[in-house]
Amino acid sequence: MTGTRQPGPAGGRRIELTVDAVANGGWCVARHEGRVVFVRHTLPGERVVAEVTEETTRFLRADAVEILEPSPDRVTPPCPFAGPGRCGGCDWQHASPQAQRRLKADVVAEQFRRLAGLDLKVVVEEVPGSPDGLGWRTRVRFAVDRDGTAGLRKHRSHEIEHVTACLIAHSAVEEIGAERLAWPGAASVEVVAASGGDRAVIVEPEPRRRVAIPEVDAAVLLDEGRRGTRALRGRASLTERVGRRDFRVTASGFWQVHPGAAATLLDAVLDFGRPEPGEWALDLYCGAGLFAAGLAEAVGPEGAVLGIESEPQAVQDARFNLRDLPQARIERGRVEEALDRLRIERADLVVADPPRAGLGRAVVERVAGLEASRVVYVSCDPATLARDVAWFAEHGYRLDDLRAFDQYPMTHHVECVALLVRDVI
Secondary structure: OOOOOEEOOOOOOEEEEEOOOEEOOOEEEEEEOOEEEEEEOOOOOOEEEEEEEEEOOOEEEEEEEEEEEOOOOEOOOOOOOOOOOOEOOOOOOOEOHHHHHHHHHHHHHHHHHHHHOOOOOOOEEEOOOOOOOOOOEOEEEEEEOOOOEEEEEEOOOOOEEOOOOOOOEOHHHHOOOHHHOEOOOEEEEEEEEOOOOOEEEEEEEOOOOOOOOOOOOOEEEEEOHHHOEEEEEOOOEEEEEEOOEEEEEEOOOOOOOOOOHHHHHHHHHHHHHOOOOOOEEEEEOOOOOHHHHHHHHHHOOOOEEEEEEOOHHHHHHHHHHOOOOOOEEEEEOOHHHHHHHOOOOOOOEEEEOOOOOOOHHHHHHHHHOOOOOEEEEEEOOHHHHHHHHHHHHOOOEEEEEEEEEEOOOOOOOOEEEEEEEEOOO
């Protein structure tokens, strides 16, 4: 059947390839006997020997295992656990930080060209806090094997690479030493280090097994699945600091993982959105209230901000974080449902920071119907962003500006902030 996945055998056949352009997801593209080959651990322009890891009737996946003609952008990976068949947490350790940003810019531009019909000049900006691309990740989730040893998953695999340290993890995460401790009975261990100095370890137990938790210098929480997360020791929330404002964030909740990301994105959102005193602004998928707080301070007591969030604990956090801003209000619910329930028919400014799946057509149509003069769209997936920008165009919104940020160095991920403006006829 066309498109059926047929995983290649371990130590699969080897083919020689000349690598073409970068592709979304940490791959580069090559061709072999008329079929597209998606190759990891290589760079555009290289000639490599690649080992096939997966084969379908339409394409192959492969790992570059020998570099015959290297790119000038190639460097020795700083992490000893990076490479074919090893840890899957990083995609571009073999490229210089400057080259990584160029590759990500090419990916963003290609997604907008293919999905939105726009030719853009994209520059991916460095985010302060990790000049060498290492030591930035403030939240790391480790898988745990049956023996209680923590590690990181291999690429597209359930297998665990047992690492002694993660080089992209923040130093406060590595100080916990999760990789060097025993976690019998655990399925996963997540270590979080907040900018306010708090740290937490969230342990997910294996079904029907008792988990033994070692002594660690952090709050300890037990993730009991549908029953939620409860604190065994310490507080279940952390303090994140952005500028002069502190944010309470549930340890198991969402916050940007790069230490410089929250301030960088807030500045970009306010710069694009240009909120004015007295305006009416919406913050969709508002999380713990980062953007809502900035918007509320900008519109002042004569204006108003409505944040909408579906996750119950994030709603509680946001309400707590904005308690000194009476012009800000937080409502729980799915965006389109909440907008309808609250009978929201207009706005001056809309900020949206949806999950990786993007807004989707229904929410785009609902937001466009508000006739806001500006929509600021924050996205961690350039493909769904470009798709949604094309749908906004059908409702009279054009892409006025775009910024991209390298807040996930060494990986293929890139964060974008887009400004959409409504053309008034």
